[in-house]
Amino acid sequence: MRSLILALCAALVVLPACKKADPNSIEDQVEVLKKGKTTKIKIKAVENLRNIGKKEAVPGLIEALKDSNSQVKLEIARVLGELKDPSAIQGLADAIDYSVGGGSDKMTQDANAANKEIARALGDLGDKGAVKPLLKLLKVTKDNYVRIETIGSLGRLKDSTAVEQLSEVATDERLETFINKKAILALAEINDPAALPAYMRMLFAERKGVSFYPESAFGIFLLGDAANDTILSVLKDENKELLTWAEERKVLKPAIYAKAAQIESDLQDRRSIPYLLKLLGYDDANIAYKLFVRMAAADSLGRMRAKEAIGPISKMLDEEEANTRGAYVRSLVQIGDKSVVAKLADCSQKGSWSAREFCMLGLALLGGEPEIKRLEAFANGEEKLFMKECEEGYYGEVDCAAEKAKNVEARTKTIATYKKVLETIAACKEGDDKCLESALTHAEPVVRERAAYELGRRMAAGSLPALFAAIKRPVSDVVDLNPRFAAICAIDWITSGNPSAMAQAKPEA
Numbered sequence: 478m479r480s481l482i483l484a485l486c487a488a489l490v491v492l493p494a495c496k497k498a499d500p501n502s503i504e505d506q507v508e509v510l511k512k513g514k515t516t517k518i519k520i521k522a523v524e525n526l527r528n529i530g531k532k533e534a535v536p537g538l539i540e541a542l543k544d545s546n547s548q549v550k551l552e553i554a555r556v557l558g559e560l561k562d563p564s565a566i567q568g569l570a571d572a573i574d575y576s577v578g579g580g581s582d583k584m585t586q587d588a589n590a591a592n593k594e595i596a597r598a599l600g601d602l603g604d605k606g607a608v609k610p611l612l613k614l615l616k617v618t619k620d621n622y623v624r625i626e627t628i629g630s631l632g633r634l635k636d637s638t639a640v641e642q643l644s645e646v647a648t649d650e651r652l653e654t655f656i657n658k659k660a661i662l663a664l665a666e667i668n669d670p671a672a673l674p675a676y677m678r679m680l681f682a683e684r685k686g687v688s689f690y691p692e693s694a695f696g697i698f699l700l701g702d703a704a705n706d707t708i709l710s711v712l713k714d715e716n717k718e719l720l721t722w723a724e725e726r727k728v729l730k731p732a733i734y735a736k737a738a739q740i741e742s743d744l745q746d747r748r749s750i751p752y753l754l755k756l757l758g759y760d761d762a763n764i765a766y767k768l769f770v771r772m773a774a775a776d777s778l779g780r781m782r783a784k785e786a787i788g789p790i791s792k793m794l795d796e797e798e799a800n801t802r803g804a805y806v807r808s809l810v811q812i813g814d815k816s817v818v819a820k821l822a823d824c825s826q827k828g829s830w831s832a833r834e835f836c837m838l839g840l841a842l843l844g845g846e847p848e849i850k851r852l853e854a855f856a857n858g859e860e861k862l863f864m865k866e867c868e869e870g871y872y873g874e875v876d877c878a879a880e881k882a883k884n885v886e887a888r889t890k891t892i893a894t895y896k897k898v899l900e901t902i903a904a905c906k907e908g909d910d911k912c913l914e915s916a917l918t919h920a921e922p923v924v925r926e927r928a929a930y931e932l933g934r935r936m937a938a939g940s941l942p943a944l945f946a947a948i949k950r951p952v953s954d955v956v957d958l959n960p961r962f963a964a965i966c967a968i969d970w971i972t973s974g975n976p977s978a979m980a981q982a983k984p985e986a
Contacts, residue, residue, distance in 0.1 A: 500525045507537030516548055523552040532562045539568030547574075547587035551594045558598030566602060569595050570610035579619030589620040596623060600630020608636045615642060624656055632663030640667060644675035654687040661689060665696035670703040672696060677707060677719050680736055681728045690736060698743045705746040711737040712752035731766035734759065735773035742777035750783050757789050768796075772804040779808030782970070791817050794824040799831035806839040811966065813934050818844050822851050829871055830863070830888060841895035842927050846903040849896055856892040860885045898927050910935065914943040917964070925960035933967025938978040944968050945985040 498505040506529070509522040519541075526534045538553050550572050557565040573595055577588040596614060599607035608631065615627045628646065631639040646652065647660035661679055664672040676696045679689040697704045710716040711733060723733055734756055741749045756774035761767040771793075778786035790809055796802040802824070809817050821843065824836040837855065840848045863884050867877035901924050905912035913935075916928035929947055932940045947964040950957070972979045 503529055503534045510541045516546055519549045520552050523556055527556045532560050535562045535565055539565055542568050542572040547591040550591040554594040554598040558601035561602055563602050563604035566606045569599055573614055575617050589623055593623045593626045596626040596630050600633045605634055605636045608634055608639055612642050625659055628659045628663045632666035635667050637669045640669050640671045644672055647675045648678055654684055658692050661692040665699055668699050670700055673707055681723055694740055697740055705744055708737055708740050709749055712749055731761055731770050735770045738773040738777045742780035745781055750785055753778050768801045772801055775804050775808040779811035782812050787814050791820045794820055795827055797828050802832045803835035806835045810839055810842045815843055825855055837895050841898040841923055844899055849899045852892050852896045856889045859888045898924050902927055910937045910940050914940050917943055917947045922956045922960050926963045929960055929963035929967045933970040936971050938971055941982050
């Protein structure tokens with residue numbers, strides 16, 4: 478007995494202790510992943526493999542995906558997505574649970590969470606071999622979070638075979654609106670003309686107070702010339718399929734015209750100009766609809782810098798509704814023909830202050846040194862005009878005498894700002910682009926706006942860096958957006974049709 482005990486003791490002395498798994502060894506951690514007794518241990522092994530970050534771990538991770546535990550699948554999928562090895566596609570696809578429903582119990586939630594992470598990983602791999610399982614998952618899943626990740630991955634993979642199914646999701650009125658929006662954006666990433674029918678419907682669709690116009694318009698913008706004929710057919714009243722669809726859903730005709738006009742401002746299809754000019758005279762018993770269409774047409778013509786619109790829009794500057802007049806003024810400013818200055822001066826003395834101010838803004842953005850004296854005269858006449866407006870009831874039942882001082886002071890201050898714009902620009906002689914570049918940093922936003930437009934009108938390619946700097950200037954107030962937009966327009970004018978300027982602009986963009 479004593480000899481047996483001694484023998485056992487000797488054996489214990491010579492036997493090596495159990496080897497502890499090395500957290501930096503792929504082989505050790507894969508082994509732990511296979512044989513770990515608990516979910517916690519397995520997840521820790523996956524984390525260690527993630528930290529190691531080498532593709533040699535992929536075969537072991539794929540093998541471990543066969544584990545029925547959804548929590549472990551989720552963690553493995555995350556690592557495989559980060560490692561970006563296309564050899565993981567089949568293993569990830571096989572790990573998808575296509576049968577899981579949309580319940581709220583833990584098992585269902587865990588399975589959907591794993592599917593969501595697998596969908597994301599398949600997109601992260603960047604290989605179009607992942608499209609087929611993703612489309613299958615998108616078709617059967619009942620979970621919105623899985624849908625979102627699946628749609629996002631299909632968009633990133635940019636495979637045209639996904640367009641048909643994504644278009645169905647984009648237009649499916651049974652789905653949540655954010656799912657529709659996500660599908661439209663995925664279609665935009667793929668950027669295939671086959672998505673155009675879906676974009677066209679969703680341009681005009683509205684559900685639960687949600688508009689799909691921004692996402693659809695962006696998709697159409699990316700298509701560029703491929704969308705021209707379709708949008709033009711809307712303005713020409715020739716897109717019968719869309720018109721029938723819109724009528725069935727009670728989409729207003731003015732909305733169709735206005736949105737199509739807005740899209741043309743992005744596409745810049747000059748074939749649309751005659752039809753946009755026609756819309757300047759659009760009429761409707763509902764004045765809001767009428768003005769909405771006219772404003773959209775004017776904006777598009779301005780963005781195209783369509784000189785054919787100068788005459789018609791100039792004749793519309795007596796519009797009493799202030800914001801509509803403002804749209805007409807800004808259209809003329811973008812077209813940039815200074816022959817309209819006299820018309821702007823004329824409308825600066827017609828209508829309410831809100832309407833007249835837009836015309837004075839137009840003078841500041843388009844006029845020259847002679848308009849400085851005009852603005853001075855306008856400022857001197859504001860007291861009389863205020864009293865006239867007030868007594869005619871423009872401002873309701875107020876004490877006109879008591880309100881006069883503060884209102885006239887505010888108006889003359891605004892006019893002084895516009896005068897400052899003209900003085901600053903007048904100081905920059907013809908060809909002195911550096912002077913205008915300096916004005917791009919002026920404290921007054923309207924001065925910066927005029928300087929940007931002026932550089933664009935001069936086609937000052939040498940000023941592109943300064944214009945890009947103007948775009949990047951921090952926005953502290955909504956008025957700072959106007960000079961930023963003007964700088965964007967100027968860059969567009971300078972680079973359009975000018976390969977040399979475009980090449981110069983690309984590093985800045």
